[in-house]
Amino acid sequence: MLLPLLLLLWMQGEGQWGLGRAERRLPSRCLPDSVKYRLEVPESVSVQEGQCVLVPCKNPDSRVNSMTVLSYWFEEGADTSHDSPVATNDLQRQVQDRTQGRFRVFLRTQPKNCSLHIRDAQKGDSGSYFFRVDSGSVQWSYCADLVSVKVTALTHTPDILIPGTLMPGRPSNLTCSVPWACKQGTPPIFSWRSAALTSLGPRTTHSSVLTLSPRPQDHGTNLTCQVMFPAVGVSVEQTVLLNVSGEYSAGYPSC
Known part of the structure; x- marks a missing residue:
């Protein structure tokens, strides 16, 4: 009697607290047998607006061993036969307009790599996505492994580097940089504001x-x-106070 009771308590505990990989909810259009084959993929990723994010994904499915694999990423609930994917390496398949050129999957010759790369992230990219593969004999949607993408507001700010002390009449080169910006993204546009003489x-x-x-x-x-960041129309800025001190240099007469 004790063993069945313990088993029942364990099952109830899994239902209430077991939120692991095998207990993910099945989304719409996802059949119960979809859990037979799983991906190594995070449940969620987060990225700031205008930046890039990689959704790392590995497909251990032993059925997928062809050297030429067609990969697709779809939005949750999509009909894979009729709806456009957000990314694919299938040249015969049109992707969604909003993700064109921004969402990318990897080469056909990397059958185990199902990673998704997103650049110039937009608020509208927030949502859940699933992966599908077509390797000839295998056509399978891994809809049990939904990945949630969350795009948040851009909170990073530029860095302004002022080398040494600013001296009257001595030109100095100041550098504004965004080292955190994505190298694969659309290049940002810089502008400066100052009452000082600048070029x-x-x-x-x-x-x-x-x-x-x-x-x-x-x-x-x-x-x-x-x-x-022109791809998303978002701007950030940094302001510093100029500290000018020291003796005059030639070209600036004293008062």
């Missing part, structure tokens, strides 16, 4: 240089670097 210097994909010619009256004034 733009060289820039890279993720940094901009401003040549500042400080004057005594620039001490304590604001200098702002704004970075806009």
